Amino acid sequence: MIEILQSMVPTVLFFSAPLILTALGGVFSERSGVINIGLEGLMVIGAFVGIVFNLTFADVFGNVTPWISIIVATVVGALFSLIHAVASISFRADQTVSGVAINMLALGVGVYLTKVWYDKGQTDMVSEPFFSTNIPVMSKIPVIGPIFFEGVYITSYIAIILAFVAWYVLYKTAFGLRLRAVGEHPMAADTNGINVSKMRYIAVILSGALGGLGGSIFALTVVSNFSQSTIVGQGFMALAAVIFGKWHPLGAMGAALFFGFAQSLSIVSSGIPILQDIPNVILLIAPYLLTILALAGFIGRADAPKANGVPYIKGSR
Amino acid sequence: MTSNNRIFSLVVPVISVILGLIVGAIIMAVSGHNPMEAYAALWRGAFGDSFTIGETVRRITPLILTGLAIAFAFRTGLFNIGAEGQVIVGWLAAVWVGLVIDAPMIIHLPLAVLAGAIAGGLWGFIPGILKAKLGVHEVIVTIMMNYIAMFVTNEIIRSVLTDHKTTTDKIAGSASLGSEWLQSITFYSRMHYGILIALFAAIIMWFIIQRTTLGYELKAVGFNRHASKYAGMSVSKSIILSMVIAGGFAGLAGAMEGLGTYGSISVMSGFTNLGFDGIAVALLGANNPFGVVIAAILFGVLKEGAGEMPTGAGVPTELVDIIIAIIIFFVASSYIIRWALLRMKKEGK
Numbered sequence: 304m305i306e307i308l309q310s311m312v313p314t315v316l317f318f319s320a321p322l323i324l325t326a327l328g329g330v331f332s333e334r335s336g337v338i339n340i341g342l343e344g345l346m347v348i349g350a351f352v353g354i355v356f357n358l359t360f361a362d363v364f365g366n367v368t369p370w371i372s373i374i375v376a377t378v379v380g381a382l383f384s385l386i387h388a389v390a391s392i393s394f395r396a397d398q399t400v401s402g403v404a405i406n407m408l409a410l411g412v413g414v415y416l417t418k419v420w421y422d423k424g425q426t427d428m429v430s431e432p433f434f435s436t437n438i439p440v441m442s443k444i445p446v447i448g449p450i451f452f453e454g455v456y457i458t459s460y461i462a463i464i465l466a467f468v469a470w471y472v473l474y475k476t477a478f479g480l481r482l483r484a485v486g487e488h489p490m491a492a493d494t495n496g497i498n499v500s501k502m503r504y505i506a507v508i509l510s511g512a513l514g515g516l517g518g519s520i521f522a523l524t525v526v527s528n529f530s531q532s533t534i535v536g537q538g539f540m541a542l543a544a545v546i547f548g549k550w551h552p553l554g555a556m557g558a559a560l561f562f563g564f565a566q567s568l569s570i571v572s573s574g575i576p577i578l579q580d581i582p583n584v585i586l587l588i589a590p591y592l593l594t595i596l597a598l599a600g601f602i603g604r605a606d607a608p609k610a611n612g613v614p615y616i617k618g619s620r
Numbered sequence: 621m622t623s624n625n626r627i628f629s630l631v632v633p634v635i636s637v638i639l640g641l642i643v644g645a646i647i648m649a650v651s652g653h654n655p656m657e658a659y660a661a662l663w664r665g666a667f668g669d670s671f672t673i674g675e676t677v678r679r680i681t682p683l684i685l686t687g688l689a690i691a692f693a694f695r696t697g698l699f700n701i702g703a704e705g706q707v708i709v710g711w712l713a714a715v716w717v718g719l720v721i722d723a724p725m726i727i728h729l730p731l732a733v734l735a736g737a738i739a740g741g742l743w744g745f746i747p748g749i750l751k752a753k754l755g756v757h758e759v760i761v762t763i764m765m766n767y768i769a770m771f772v773t774n775e776i777i778r779s780v781l782t783d784h785k786t787t788t789d790k791i792a793g794s795a796s797l798g799s800e801w802l803q804s805i806t807f808y809s810r811m812h813y814g815i816l817i818a819l820f821a822a823i824i825m826w827f828i829i830q831r832t833t834l835g836y837e838l839k840a841v842g843f844n845r846h847a848s849k850y851a852g853m854s855v856s857k858s859i860i861l862s863m864v865i866a867g868g869f870a871g872l873a874g875a876m877e878g879l880g881t882y883g884s885i886s887v888m889s890g891f892t893n894l895g896f897d898g899i900a901v902a903l904l905g906a907n908n909p910f911g912v913v914i915a916a917i918l919f920g921v922l923k924e925g926a927g928e929m930p931t932g933a934g935v936p937t938e939l940v941d942i943i944i945a946i947i948i949f950f951v952a953s954s955y956i957i958r959w960a961l962l963r964m965k966k967e968g969k
Contacts, residue, residue, distance in 0.1 A: 411945055
């Protein structure tokens with residue numbers, strides 16, 4: 304049993320980290336009332352920037368390269384999400400449509416620049432990806448240590464810590480209260496002197512930063528290069544985690560961990576007797592099926608923030 | 621004001637397309653390519669000879685149908701992001717019927733086309749009923765349905781239709797939309813009779829929306845759900861029907877690919893993107909069936925012509941995806957274009 308856990312837990316954490324981060328971004332955006340279907344595109348940009356930076360500067364920065372890469376990807380993700388913010392907050396575009404356009408644009412730009420810069424459809428493999436490590440001290444704890452802290456990626460724990468930070472920010476600070484107010488009842492928030500547009504801009508930019516971070520960590524842990532098919536659906540899965548987690552940071556983390564678990568099952572299952580007989584396809588569609596069931600109210604009700612998807616126009620009722 | 625609105629609804633898409641092409645040109649210039657050369661190559665890629673024209677037509681065919689699938693649902697105030705999944709199941713069902721059934725063409729072909737439409741309709745029915753009965757947001761459900769469609773279809777191709785292969789056999793000739801005559805006049809392009817079905821579908825949509833009580837109710841629900849309810853219309857029936865019909869259009873698009881272009885279905889590692897491009901088509905076409913046809917022609921030309929850009933001007937095909945995304949942004953942000961136009965008008969006076 305312990306051996307199974309020892310092979311399962313690190314894999315689950317490995318697959319979940321990018322989902323957790325991107326889902327947190329989705330939580331911020333949607334809590335402020337801006338639907339973000341563009342999470343997928345933000346991850347694409349993050350993955351692209353992370354890989355390109357890593358390839359270009361690996362010689363300069365040596366083994367800190369992946370860390371700088373993810374920081375740069377975070378910044379570029381934030382900048383890229385400005386397009387979504389401007390379109391959906393200032394220009395009152397349909398937020399879903401704008402999100403769809405973000406996804407198309409991100410993949411277009413990523414692959415276009417890859418072809419212009421590298422003359423082929425995919426980049427080389429990076430020389431400085433993240434490697435799994437044993438976390439010092441913690442991995443020496445008996446039983447728990449080998450399961451949770453041996454052969455894991457530090458980025459997984461960063462994701463989990465950030466989920467708690469996001470929870471604290473959203474639920475324990477004035478900033479978080481304002482952000483949630485803007486997503487539930489923007490007019491009431493406006494009356495109380497909260498700048499609705501500003502709060503929404505901040506929230507969308509945060510979602511871009513976290514999406515970029517998630518995408519770059521996915522690229523630098525799971526695949527190690529960038530191509531058309533680096534990010535295929537992880538962003539939408541993160542969106543599913545937002546909803547399955549009922550727009551709550553810790554709920555989203557739990558959902559992301561669960562989806563990571565489902566993904567890792569389809570890889571590890573052949574080694575586990577009980578799971579061997581479950582057809583692979585069931586494990587593949589599980590996250591999506593569960594999201595639909597959750598929405599339909601079979602697994603508790605999931606209610607979106609009230610003003611989600613509605614542009615705020617001053618003076619209108 | 622109404623005449624103003626009508627002008628705007630024509631001007632906004634045209635301006636958006638022009639802006640999209642200009643931004644595309646700037647991107648090419650910045651990345652060291654010659655925009656004029658690239659657009660010339662794009663033109664050749666779409667209209668260069670009768671072969672490329674044939675290929676352009678076959679590219680346009682499913683885009684018209686997915687555009688209709690999104691536009692139709694939009695009229696009832698529903699956002700059908702699930703056209704992608706509906707295309708996939710329609711494709712699968714059409715090919716399945718094309719492979720398994722043995723019948724003369726006059727029965728076999730309509731049956732296979734219908735199977736595609738029904739499968740797509742069924743895939744639209746699920747989000748429709750969830751929306752109507754439980755108030756679940758259709759955007760999320762349809763996104764999830766896309767992935768379920770893809771994974772399940774792949775599994776069926778591998779385990780049911782073939783013996784662990786990635787592509788099915790070719791469908792029977794009696795279920796094929798292909799035509800030797802169309803192929804011979806277009807130097808053996810993959811053009812097929814599906815374009816007629818697509819154009820006919822656009823007329824059907826126009827007819828339903830403009831000339832039937834059903835269409836009136838669907839539009840009414842789209843405009844104001846509550847007013848429609850108090851006027852005695854069944855809102856949930858309208859929502860479900862709208863999604864089913866929209867899904868049917870998308871399923872037809874899949875059938876076009878399965879029975880016309882490819883004659884088979886293969887395991888997919890990613891989406892066909894026909895459904896997502898359909899969103900762009902519907903949006904640019906202002907959710908009007910004839911607007912959709914024109915928008916589908918434009919995007920079909922861009923997409924097919926893009927194939928010539930790498931060899932003709934050294935520009936990656938993805939430039940066209942960037943242009944299309946930018947066009948969507950501009951159309952979606954029509955508020956700002958209207959605002960700018962009004963501003964210019966006022967200053968002109």
